[in-house]
Amino acid sequence: MEKKQFQAESKRLLEMMISSIYSQKEIFLRELISNASDAIDKIYYKALTDPKLVFNKEDYYIKVIADKENRTLTIRDTGIGMTEDELENNLGTIAKSGSLAFKKEHKSQDGHELIGQFGVGFYSAFMVADKVTVISRALGSDHAFKWESTGTDGYTITPCEKTEVGTDIILKIKENTEEENYDAFLETYRLQEIIKKYSDFIRYPIKMDVTVKKLKEGSENELVDVQEEQTINSMVPIWRKNKNELTPKDYEQFYKEKHYGFDKPIKYVHLNVEGTVTYQAILFIPETIPFNYYTKEYEKGLELYSNGVLIMNKCADLLPDHFSFVKGMVDSDSLSLNISREMLQHDRQLKLIAKNIARKIKSQLQSMLKDEREKYEQFYKSFGRQLKYGVYSDFGANKETLQDLLLFYSSKEKKLVTLDEYVSRMPEDQKYIYYATGESIERIEKLPQTEIVADKGYEILYFTDDIDEFAIKMMMSYKDKPFKNVSSGDLGIEAEEQETDQEKQENQELFDYMKNQLSGKVTNVKASKRLKNHPVCLSSEGEITIEMEKILNAQPNNPNVKANKVLEINIHHEVFQTLKHAFEKDKDKLNLYTNLLYNQALLIEGLPIEDPVQFTNDICKIMV
Numbered sequence: 001m002e003k004k005q006f007q008a009e010s011k012r013l014l015e016m017m018i019s020s021i022y023s024q025k026e027i028f029l030r031e032l033i034s035n036a037s038d039a040i041d042k043i044y045y046k047a048l049t050d051p052k053l054v055f056n057k058e059d060y061y062i063k064v065i066a067d068k069e070n071r072t073l074t075i076r077d078t079g080i081g082m083t084e085d086e087l088e089n090n091l092g093t094i095a096k097s098g099s100l101a102f103k104k105e106h107k108s109q110d111g112h113e114l115i116g117q118f119g120v121g122f123y124s125a126f127m128v129a130d131k132v133t134v135i136s137r138a139l140g141s142d143h144a145f146k147w148e149s150t151g152t153d154g155y156t157i158t159p160c161e162k163t164e165v166g167t168d169i170i171l172k173i174k175e176n177t178e179e180e181n182y183d184a185f186l187e188t189y190r191l192q193e194i195i196k197k198y199s200d201f202i203r204y205p206i207k208m209d210v211t212v213k214k215l216k217e218g219s220e221n222e223l224v225d226v227q228e229e230q231t232i233n234s235m236v237p238i239w240r241k242n243k244n245e246l247t248p249k250d251y252e253q254f255y256k257e258k259h260y261g262f263d264k265p266i267k268y269v270h271l272n273v274e275g276t277v278t279y280q281a282i283l284f285i286p287e288t289i290p291f292n293y294y295t296k297e298y299e300k301g302l303e304l305y306s307n308g309v310l311i312m313n314k315c316a317d318l319l320p321d322h323f324s325f326v327k328g329m330v331d332s333d334s335l336s337l338n339i340s341r342e343m344l345q346h347d348r349q350l351k352l353i354a355k356n357i358a359r360k361i362k363s364q365l366q367s368m369l370k371d372e373r374e375k376y377e378q379f380y381k382s383f384g385r386q387l388k389y390g391v392y393s394d395f396g397a398n399k400e401t402l403q404d405l406l407l408f409y410s411s412k413e414k415k416l417v418t419l420d421e422y423v424s425r426m427p428e429d430q431k432y433i434y435y436a437t438g439e440s441i442e443r444i445e446k447l448p449q450t451e452i453v454a455d456k457g458y459e460i461l462y463f464t465d466d467i468d469e470f471a472i473k474m475m476m477s478y479k480d481k482p483f484k485n486v487s488s489g490d491l492g493i494e495a496e497e498q499e500t501d502q503e504k505q506e507n508q509e510l511f512d513y514m515k516n517q518l519s520g521k522v523t524n525v526k527a528s529k530r531l532k533n534h535p536v537c538l539s540s541e542g543e544i545t546i547e548m549e550k551i552l553n554a555q556p557n558n559p560n561v562k563a564n565k566v567l568e569i570n571i572h573h574e575v576f577q578t579l580k581h582a583f584e585k586d587k588d589k590l591n592l593y594t595n596l597l598y599n600q601a602l603l604i605e606g607l608p609i610e611d612p613v614q615f616t617n618d619i620c621k622i623m624v
């Protein structure tokens with residue numbers, strides 16, 4: 001028997017293949033099943049042009065047979081088989097794909113797209129097998145041949161017997177090593193699991209003999225083990241089915257089966273897109289937040305299939321970060337895969353699909369917001385924060401896309417409103433979109449700074465999420481209306497001028513004195529234009545607001561950011577007269593009052609008092 005040699009380059013390629021192309025050993029089964037499916041598809045193609053050939057789908061199948069005793073795993077198909085020459089050419093030459101050549105000869109037909117294209121998948125068998133035997137009989141031939149190889153040292157081809165047309169790939173499974181449990185590839189449950197994971201939607205049945213417990217004949221309760229042939233794969237992917245035939249229950253079932261989440265999806269969309277890119281997709285918006293969603297451990301991505309075969313579990317490139325909560329899958333025949341079928345090269349098609357999908361998700365959310373407000377608010381409670389991160393990140397690149405999906409609590413409506421709803425209600429003289437920040441709605445309701453804006457009849461948006469103000473700073477304005485923090489310097493509201501020049505002069509001296517007293521703590525002390533009933537509040541000058549100071553300083557790397565704080569005094573409050581009096585008569589008292597007011601303003605803002613003991617002592621001083 002003549003032993004033929006792999007060419008030198010092929011030898012190296014095979015070694016590389018076996019050790020490094022595929023990151024997981026289990027995919028050998030995906031590759032061999034895909035080849036088997038291609039082989040059956042080839043008969044289907046031939047039958048299209050050969051009137052003597054009838055393609056009866058029921059006659060074709062793939063069978064996976066595990067033999068623990070002999071440590072063999074056989075992948076049998078009833079496909080087109082290989083002649084002696086084909087065995088030599090297709091399996092003797094690495095990176096030669098008979099399937100690719102076949103594809104070039106036959107035009108693609110209604111979804112029967114061949115999977116193979118690189119001519120390497122077969123060799124992945126050597127990742128788990130010491131020896132691979134291929135017994136094949138080609139369609140239209142009376143002869144069968146056996147190809148055999150133990151890997152890099154070459155292969156033999158000899159005639160043999162085989163009654164049916166088709167191919168048996170017999171793997172002699174390796175012995176266990178410390179790192180790898182090869183026995184698992186002979187276990188029925190493990191093989192079923194791998195088939196389900198990667199090859200569930202191969203369109204021909206993948207059969208296995210499975211041991212099941214059945215009642216012994218003639219007995220009423222005695223169970224015996226019986227071998228039963230079962231079809232493991234579901235064959236028709238739900239996404240290839242007609243939408244009209246599917247019910248919401250079917251989609252929910254699919255969501256559960258695929259382990260997208262433990263909850264029920266709040267919304268799903270089934271896409272069947274044809275055009276510059278062709279793909280099918282089913283996308284789900286979950287109802288509840290995955291427990292690790294707002295952590296680094298959360299991995300975004302959609303399952304990616306090519307031709308019904310799973311290529312990637314979580315293809316991150318298919319989802320923008322701001323929609324990272326979306327679950328689901330995409331199947332496309334028009335992707336250019338790389339050789340390991342695991343990662344995609346920077347694929348133009350993939351980019352197009354991703355763009356398309358992002359648009360679809362947005363329109364789904366928009367229609368939910370418009371037509372199912374309650375549902376949308378439920379969604380927003382879970383993932384609204386992510387949308388706001390989306391506005392803020394990438395220097396605001398996505399703000400236009402996301403701004404109409406945002407909701408904020410409104411002081412007037414006492415519920416969540418969109419920016420569009422806010423702006424459409426603005427009175428003509430209102431220049432800004434006003435907002436107030438705080439840790440809860442209840443807390444903001446009591447903020448003295450909101451008084452004058454609320455008094456004017458203007459609506460105020462309440463920002464209770466730490467990201468809110470950062471996101472809004474990135475947007476700057478909405479529909480040409482700038483955002484304005486009610487604590488910021490100029491509120492754009494004309495206050496009635498009640499101080500005379502002389503009063504201003506006198507007050508200024510008092511404020512300068514107080515500013516001096518609070519040196520290092522505030523950058524200014526001034527008469528407030530926003531207070532009505534409260535005596536005092538803090539506001540900020542410059543870009544960094546007090547809320548931002550709080551959030552930034554709560555970060556682990558504590559950047560020690562300080563807002564320029566301004567102590568605002570309500571000159572129409574009785575307390576102001578007390579201050580004036582103390583300024584003239586008793587500077588010690590004024591010092592005491594200044595410290596007290598400053599600390600009160602800190603408390604109102606939810607900021608820590610620098611010296612609580614001193615503060616309580618000061619209060620006691622005025623009590624006795």
Ligand SMILES: Nc1ncnc2c1ncn2[C@@H]1O[C@H](COP(=O)(O)OP(=O)(O)OP(=O)(O)O)[C@@H](O)[C@H]1O
Nearest residue numbers: 035039090097098099116117118119120121122167
């Ligand atoms: N079960 C089979 N029946 C018939 N032909 C087969 C079978 N398995 C492999 N072949 C032939 O061998 C060739 C090489 O197979 P291999 O899996 O290495 O590559 P491929 O399937 O063409 O491409 P890919 O690397 O993308 O899987 C195939 O193109 C096909 O012509």
